[in-house]
Amino acid sequence: MIKFNFNRDVVLEAMKEFGRVVLLAVVPILIIQLESGKVDWKVIGITGVLAGLKAIDKGLHLWGKEKENAAETGLTRF
Numbered sequence: 001m002i003k004f005n006f007n008r009d010v011v012l013e014a015m016k017e018f019g020r021v022v023l024l025a026v027v028p029i030l031i032i033q034l035e036s037g038k039v040d041w042k043v044i045g046i047t048g049v050l051a052g053l054k055a056i057d058k059g060l061h062l063w064g065k066e067k068e069n070a071a072e073t074g075l076t077r078f
Contacts, residue, residue, distance in 0.1 A: 007063075009062075
């Protein structure tokens with residue numbers, strides 16, 4: 001079992017990444033859908049999930065950088 005000891009800075013940076021992706025992806029989609037009068041919550045939800053995956057990847061990447069002699073980590077491992 002892998003034990004993750006995340007630094008507070010790593011978690012904070014991952015949350016900031018989530019906020020950035022939500023602002024850049026979810027909000028414009030929501031605005032366009034509100035203008036057209038139809039809101040497709042499935043599209044907004046999927047975009048939000050992708051924002052979450054991006055935040056998790058950023059957190060794992062930063063966590064891997066903190067470890068000594070560790071290869072780059074993240075969801076994609078490169």
